[in-house]
Amino acid sequence: MAPYLTDWRGRYTGDALAVVFPDDTVQVAEVVSVCARAGVSIVPQGGNTGLCGGATPLARARAVVINLSRMARVRALDAENNTVTVEAGCTLASIQEIAEGIDRFFPLSLASEGSCQVGGNLSTNAGGVQVLRYGNMRDLVLGLEVVLPDGQVWNGLRALRKDNTGYDLKHLFIGAEGTLGIITAAVLKLFPRPRARSTAWVAVSGPTAAVGLLKALKSTCGDRVTAFEIMGRPALELVFKHIPGARPPIDPLPAWSVLVELSDTVQQEGLSALLERALADALETGAVSDAVVAASLSQTKALWSLRENISEAQRIEGVSIKHDVSVPVSRVPDFIERAGQLLEARWPDVRIVVFGHIGDGNLHYNLSRTDAIDNQAFIGLTPEINRVVHDLVNSLDGSISAEHGLGQLKRDEITRYKSGLELDLMRALKRTFDPNGIMNPGKVL
Template identity: 55%
Template sequence: MTAFLARCRAIAGSAHVLTAEADKAPFLTDWRGRFTGKAVAVLRPGSTGEVAQLVAACAEHGVPIVPQGGNTGLVLGGVPDGAGNAVVLSLVRMHSVRQVDPVNHTITADAGCLLQQVQQAATEAGCLFPLSLASEGSCTVGGNLSTNAGGTAVLRYGNTRDLCLGLEVVTPQGQIWDGLRGLRKDNTGYDLRDLFIGAEGTLGIITGAVMKLYPQPAACLTALVAMNSARAALDLLTLMQDQCGAGLTGFELMSDLALELVATHFPALPRPFSVRHAQYALIELSSSQSQDHAETLLERAIAAALEQDIADDAVVATSLAQSRALWQVREHISMAQAAAGKNIKHDVSLPISRIADFIAHTDALLDAAYPGCQVVCFGHLGDGNLHYNIAPPHGTHHDAFLAEQEAVNRIVHDSVHAHAGSISAEHGIGALKRDELVRYKSDVELNMMRAIKKALDPLGIMNPGKVLT
């Protein structure tokens, strides 16, 4: 190991090969603080060439590699296990925007660029990069691609995969694949790009990407609509899509309990309604034409929802500050849950038409098994993604309830599967859901995935123990 570390220092510089425990510590604990792994060293390359050389050194010495971006993942995909024989390869020093092409509507960036940095560079060029996440000030483009992150604008613009045109990747052998092509049509063989997107660093290390940009909308409006059920929310989504078409860019579902948690722990944030409602939809509408056009569309759609008894009440933001305040309510749900105590989280996706049935069915199963448990359900209804989290009944200690996590997961995930859904919508599999994947994927599907892994990473050094067993 001494010779290996000496070679790493020669490649990246001694200051960027961290071996002291205190220096490694920030890279070894997951975002939620639930797990801390061990590593031989943390490597911080400053270029794609250095990444390639470091990976080649790891392959030669048989050292496992855990690629890491902003370390904001929620499934233990970006931290090492407890064996202590791996290195963390952090891309924090690779944070340059390489090129903005406003005519081709593309931006090329290092994988270590913060999402917020890419958004800002696009804005400065008069364009829009639509990927938006609560962690955008700390998550990186490489991490977004490795997990195929979703966010609040998937309804209009798609997941990160849909926003990517080309990649630069370092293979497990230390070779560089330059696939940084800003092409929307390229029918020249297998789509290698899609292999690495969503692979969580198990097939190679994404070091750069060409991402799509869009024209800035002429207007963007926000409304919060109150309803009496999740089924009414589905009716509202259909109505909004019928009346607003592609202008509907966001449609977020929030349960009453989710908003009550925010009101309790963040009382400075707005509480738009004087009475409580079962469900709420946070709606974003964009227009490429004008503010008047957007206002007309939104007002007409909300009026129809109220007339048809789909909605009980609604508020429309009349300023940018009000719009931001409404979005802050949505974005503070996870923080409010954390302030309330530990809970069992699920990131699931379902056919949109089956979401109401899933919620009713699974709520009943959980209440029967754990009377009084609190289901905090919110998420991106427009693309079928729910964050379905369960807190313990009042009076039950959080740690005691967390001991039931495997049983709770079985109830939720079996119900997801029965409703033709997926146990991971946008967070990935990592190490946390690896065993669950085996339960719900077919042998045919798993064997194809293992064959791809074996072909690209025959030594098994890329993020071992993540995604596949």
């Protein structure tokens, strides 16, 4: 049972009476019914790749973990309707492969896509690198099947893009982290498969220049701008330190780098030329100091591996105080500048690792110290440091959790930033769906 009782980061370890692996929705419903009658808590679990302890039972819990990894069937594939109906245990990578097999595209893309599962992606409203063009997981779903806390099954597997018949119930379960029910299947949107991609690594003078470049690219390239990622130098230095074979695409490594990707559904030889022209214009204004456009698929993969390995490099380096925050895109430079000033004034030796999806305002803002002994004491200041970062985010009309959810990690912290009315409405929903409080207790609320 041990692997199912600890989260991916090793931050939370809980207890359970059992871990069960249902094969279908009927079995999920039967297990939930038994637990409901016995008053035993239920913890839904997918690939267990979450970063907030949302799929880990609490310590000393009288709980059953329901792991959905055996439920990995494709129930329907409709190329004409551009939909696929899959069970919650399907990995994200397998859904991408299914779409590619019918010349379609499923756009959600995460570093953990080989092991994360669609049930977890839905329960946390996962984001990733292509939200800029395609939206979060919430935007990629048409219908759900959910086992409710009393064992009833709601079949909302509708493959409709228009259904104006009352409350859109599926959105209550997306992002709810399994606290209202267990998602067992979903109808997902598919898209035309991109035929052309162009990727560039760009040195910018700072976050303000990066936001300016994003604006310019969207003006000249339209919705071909698929991804726009920012990385500070400290984040990449960890990759070069810990990931074998990683090399700087621009030497010397700039203080700030942006990874840009354009894509088009039409095979267009001029896509790279379009990107190059846009970057040349930015070079003339001084917003860009250097750029490398990938000339092959292997170069594209090498550039993306630098971005995707930041989290793994941080894990190898040691514990850090992690923040998954969002602010309006226009206020990203203000946040980065003011947060750095506030933190460095109080903790001069802080190492600030910034990277993320600047195209949609979502930054991963992680803090540590380079010396392991000093860092251990620094981690002990987590509540105080969180207050500095989260108060600033809140003052900029942002969110303290952009794409990772609340889980156990931010369950109490969120009460400082949501209004009493919002929390009361959330609790009212929880009481309505789960009056006995057995569904993933201690998470979100």
